[in-house]
Amino acid sequence: MNIQHSGEEKIPVGFDGVWAFVTDPESVGRCFPEVLDVTVQDPTHFETTVKVGVGPVRGKFKLKVELLPDRPKRRLDMKISGGGFGSTVDLLAGADLVDAGDGATLLKWSGQAEARGPIAAVGGRVLDAQAEKMIAQAFGNVRQQLSA
Amino acid sequence: MSIQAKPLYSVGVPMKRKEDPRFLQGKGNYVDDLTFPGMLYLSLVRSTYPHAEIKNIDISEAMKVPGVKAVITGKDLEAAGLGWLPTFHGLDKQMVLAIGKVLFQYQEVAAVFAETRAAAVDGAEAVQVDYAPLPVVADPFTSKTDKVLLRPDREQKTNHIFHWEVGDKDGTARALASSAKRVKQRIWFQRCHPAPLETCGCVAYFDTMGRLQFHVTSQAPHVYRTALALVTGIAEDKIHVISPDLGGGFGNKVPVYPGYVCAIVGALKIGRPVKWIETRTENLTSTGFARDYHMDVEIGATADGKVTALHIATTADHGAFDAAADPTKYPAGMFGICTGSYDFPVAHSEVDAFFTNKAPGGIAYRCSFRVTEASYAIERGMDILADELGIDAVELRKKNFIRKDQFPYPSALGFTYDSGDYHKTLDTALEKIGYTALLKEQAEKRGRGELMGIGFSTFTEVVGAGPSKHFDILGIKMFDSAEIRIHPTGAGIVRTGAKSQGQGHETTWAQVVAEELGLDPQTIMVEEGDTDTAPYGLGTYASRSTPVAGAAIVMAARRIREKARKIAAHLLEVGEADVEWADYKFQVKGVPAKAVTMKQVAFAAYTNMAQNEPGLEATYYYDPPNMTYPNGAYVAVVDIDRETGETKVRRFLAVDDCGTIINPMVVEGQIHGGLTEGFAMAFSQEIQYDAEGNNLNTNFTDYLVPTSAESPHWETANTVTPSPHHPMGAKGVGESPNVGSPAAFVNAVIDALSPLGVRHIDMPVTRDKVWRAIRDADANKV
Numbered sequence: 001m002n003i004q005h006s007g008e009e010k011i012p013v014g015f016d017g018v019w020a021f022v023t024d025p026e027s028v029g030r031c032f033p034e035v036l037d038v039t040v041q042d043p044t045h046f047e048t049t050v051k052v053g054v055g056p057v058r059g060k061f062k063l064k065v066e067l068l069p070d071r072p073k074r075r076l077d078m079k080i081s082g083g084g085f086g087s088t089v090d091l092l093a094g095a096d097l098v099d100a101g102d103g104a105t106l107l108k109w110s111g112q113a114e115a116r117g118p119i120a121a122v123g124g125r126v127l128d129a130q131a132e133k134m135i136a137q138a139f140g141n142v143r144q145q146l147s148a
Numbered sequence: 149m150s151i152q153a154k155p156l157y158s159v160g161v162p163m164k165r166k167e168d169p170r171f172l173q174g175k176g177n178y179v180d181d182l183t184f185p186g187m188l189y190l191s192l193v194r195s196t197y198p199h200a201e202i203k204n205i206d207i208s209e210a211m212k213v214p215g216v217k218a219v220i221t222g223k224d225l226e227a228a229g230l231g232w233l234p235t236f237h238g239l240d241k242q243m244v245l246a247i248g249k250v251l252f253q254y255q256e257v258a259a260v261f262a263e264t265r266a267a268a269v270d271g272a273e274a275v276q277v278d279y280a281p282l283p284v285v286a287d288p289f290t291s292k293t294d295k296v297l298l299r300p301d302r303e304q305k306t307n308h309i310f311h312w313e314v315g316d317k318d319g320t321a322r323a324l325a326s327s328a329k330r331v332k333q334r335i336w337f338q339r340c341h342p343a344p345l346e347t348c349g350c351v352a353y354f355d356t357m358g359r360l361q362f363h364v365t366s367q368a369p370h371v372y373r374t375a376l377a378l379v380t381g382i383a384e385d386k387i388h389v390i391s392p393d394l395g396g397g398f399g400n401k402v403p404v405y406p407g408y409v410c411a412i413v414g415a416l417k418i419g420r421p422v423k424w425i426e427t428r429t430e431n432l433t434s435t436g437f438a439r440d441y442h443m444d445v446e447i448g449a450t451a452d453g454k455v456t457a458l459h460i461a462t463t464a465d466h467g468a469f470d471a472a473a474d475p476t477k478y479p480a481g482m483f484g485i486c487t488g489s490y491d492f493p494v495a496h497s498e499v500d501a502f503f504t505n506k507a508p509g510g511i512a513y514r515c516s517f518r519v520t521e522a523s524y525a526i527e528r529g530m531d532i533l534a535d536e537l538g539i540d541a542v543e544l545r546k547k548n549f550i551r552k553d554q555f556p557y558p559s560a561l562g563f564t565y566d567s568g569d570y571h572k573t574l575d576t577a578l579e580k581i582g583y584t585a586l587l588k589e590q591a592e593k594r595g596r597g598e599l600m601g602i603g604f605s606t607f608t609e610v611v612g613a614g615p616s617k618h619f620d621i622l623g624i625k626m627f628d629s630a631e632i633r634i635h636p637t638g639a640g641i642v643r644t645g646a647k648s649q650g651q652g653h654e655t656t657w658a659q660v661v662a663e664e665l666g667l668d669p670q671t672i673m674v675e676e677g678d679t680d681t682a683p684y685g686l687g688t689y690a691s692r693s694t695p696v697a698g699a700a701i702v703m704a705a706r707r708i709r710e711k712a713r714k715i716a717a718h719l720l721e722v723g724e725a726d727v728e729w730a731d732y733k734f735q736v737k738g739v740p741a742k743a744v745t746m747k748q749v750a751f752a753a754y755t756n757m758a759q760n761e762p763g764l765e766a767t768y769y770y771d772p773p774n775m776t777y778p779n780g781a782y783v784a785v786v787d788i789d790r791e792t793g794e795t796k797v798r799r800f801l802a803v804d805d806c807g808t809i810i811n812p813m814v815v816e817g818q819i820h821g822g823l824t825e826g827f828a829m830a831f832s833q834e835i836q837y838d839a840e841g842n843n844l845n846t847n848f849t850d851y852l853v854p855t856s857a858e859s860p861h862w863e864t865a866n867t868v869t870p871s872p873h874h875p876m877g878a879k880g881v882g883e884s885p886n887v888g889s890p891a892a893f894v895n896a897v898i899d900a901l902s903p904l905g906v907r908h909i910d911m912p913v914t915r916d917k918v919w920r921a922i923r924d925a926d927a928n929k930v
Contacts, residue, residue: 117842
């Protein structure tokens with residue numbers, strides 16, 4: 001099933017600070033919800049293991065992440081794919097970094113995911129809400145880390 | 149000499165099931181109970197994609213998982229000539245493990261063998277498969293366009309699998325065109341799954357003689373043996389198939405599944421026993437589904453409701469492979485029974501089947517090959533016709549029933565119905581349910597705006613496949629067999645080519661032997677499922693055990709009786725011609741006091757046989773002359789909550805006519821079970837796929853199996869019209885309640901909603917669909 005969500009986070013840090021953070025695989029990886037480990041391969045690729053629980057479907061997901069930064073456009077895209085326990089997800093997330101004045105940056109994000117397997121079977125009932133929560137949590141973590 | 153009266157427990161007596169103490173005390177012996185030294189476990193890697201090219205399979209990480217011994221893929225099997233498996237009716241083949249691409253979600257992609265079940269699962273999880281997604285075809289109507297070709301491996305470059313038709317096409321069209329009344333409705337029998345409580349599984353190993361010992365959840369062990377010999381090239385004498393206790397089958401355990409082949413390959417490759425047991429999700433998502441027929445039903449009638457013609461055009465969704473377990477010459481099974489209990493002068497039926505990116509199957513889920521679909525179509529169709537003509541559904545049925553004096557009845561679609569008294573069966577139901585009072589109550593409730601429905605299903609089945617001139621599987625004719633051995637003490641053993649999955653053969657077969665030979669059924673042991681000991685048979689499905697194997701038992705027993713007569717003559721010191729079998733003993737004609745029992749004869753067969761051949765045993769292979777045609781009249785009474793759409797089945801009465809009844813308690817148990825399945829299909833069960841090909845019903849929280857808490861109270865009764873061609877007059881009953889009941893439930897719901905103008909709702913009639921129908925009807929009124 002297809003899932004689409006979007007939102008924004010206001011971060012009290014200027015563009016350069018935010019950009020440096022979100023294009024660093026280790027930092028971004030640690031912002032994934034319920035992250036267990038992050039293995040950085042190169043400046044734009046990392047693998048991570050996260051705990052996933054959607055309704056009765058619970059387990060670990062291994063995800064491969066590719067960062068696609070476009071500094072001139074002040075945009076970061078992220079391709080995430082992987083899965084576990086017979087389920088897979090393909091996720092495309094993107095964020096535009098907009099100057100919010102007062103040295104703050106607005107992170108305008110959107111994401112679309114396709115889920116397959118038992119996790120998709122849980123489907124319309126809880127997956128959509130859960131996915132939204134997880135994506136929002138990830139970008140919330142970025143704000144939190146940078147605000148600290 | 150002492151005289152034995154009619155055995156206390158013989159045909160017609162509600163003897164308690166001999167197998168139940170074992171089952172109820174948890175002492176059954178199922179495949180997963182088996183353990184052998186050095187046994188490995190198999191876990192299958194399954195596709196998460198419904199349709200995708202396989203770019204690469206990386207097993208390196210899996211091989212590092214502690215305990216993993218081996219991983220095999222489709223390429224490995226292909227190299228060994230085991231890449232593909234023929235489907236049972238021989239019209240298609242199925243990948244064992246995916247080769248090149250996957251065609252449905254949860255398709256088998258790789259097999260992992262490990263020391264423990266957990267290690268096998270961890271190993272399967274560690275196999276990395278790179279997929280390149282392909283466009284998904286999730287329904288047969290999209291498939292029909294051939295825009296995406298699913299099976300380039302086939303010679304025919306189309307998703308269309310077959311067109312099958314029967315009947316008089318032009319005559320039907322002419323009769324419909326000239327009919328005063330025509331009704332037409334698309335009726336979908338949704339994709340269901342038999343969901344036996346015990347999932348499929350096996351243990352395979354090669355013994356010290358190099359012989360394959362294969363313990364498997366199979367409804368047809370001999371067919372498995374032959375199929376394995378054909379597929380693997382192992383000589384058939386080197387294959388021993390044992391099907392132990394089965395926790396339900398319902399058709400799901402007829403096909404040969406990839407897991408079985410992988411277990412055998414693993415056992416051969418590694419040299420150790422291999423066990424494979426499906427998870428619930430694997431069972432629901434990859435093994436034989438049932439139904440998924442989209443049926444365009446058209447009935448013609450005179451203005452006063454006499455039917456003139458029937459046409460049904462069906463679009464069938466067969467999934468990724470044509471794995472429907474139908475007899476070779478019947479790709480749409482017995483769908484031709486769709487004229488039902490009614491005297492249609494002319495009819496035409498056609499089925500077109502298509503591949504989709506869904507699990508393969510189309511098995512006979514507790515029905516004799518597509519009979520449930522056919523019965524549902526005609527029974528819904530008759531109600532729609534009654535509604536449009538403004539005639540009571542009972543009156544319309546009675547007006548069109550095949551009359552008692554018309555049997556044997558040649559149907560418009562080529563069957564010869566053996567016997568029946570449909571008016572009597574329905575009248576019995578009407579009287580027992582109190583139809584007149586229910587109609588009065590309904591009229592009063594309708595006056596108050598309440599929704600009460602009375603639904604009928606007066607179905608006719610065709611079961612007991614089947615006569616060798618028409619029926620085969622993989623070329624093997626669909627006879628069945630029995631072997632009876634009577635021991636010196638008068639105890640005995642009966643073996644058949646059938647295989648009980650809970651039907652109670654250990655009891656009923658003993659009763660049949662007891663009836664024929666005047667012996668105590670408690671001392672007749674029944675053994676099935678072992679290909680080394682049982683005579684060759686085609687197994688248990690399609691309600692064929694009693695019509696075919698049951699008949700073989702009767703005939704084998706009668707052979708024993710003929711031999712016993714010679715020994716009785718010796719004991720009675722008369723000529724054989726002077727001995728007759730009467731009152732369950734051999735007696736001298738005209739001198740009933742001078743008699744010997746079978747028990748006495750049995751002892752003599754081993755101790756005092758004179759010039760006769762010693763021993764007392766016989767084998768019989770029974771080739772049925774015709775199918776049997778059980779029928780029934782079912783009535784459902786429902787109340788629907790107008791605000792929530794909740795349907796309460798207040799009463800359900802099943803009057804069955806299955807011919808001679810061997811054990812009324814076993815028959816009643818069969819009917820309770822089948823009605824519960826019909827109830828589940830009517831109100832909740834559906835294997836759904838979303839547009840992307842995801843299976844949405846992968847476990848028992850999403851695919852509901854009702855317990856006694858959810859199920860209505862079942863009322864049952866019988867009429868008895870024996871089959872004229874079965875040696876005992878029995879027709880079989882196992883499938884009638886599953887076949888007959890869905891229409892009764894749905895007809896009751898639609899009857900309740902008919903004052904609102906609702907004409908049809910496809911199953912399952914969930915409260916959600918009912919609530920929407922009520923809301924839409926109310927909206928239209930405003």
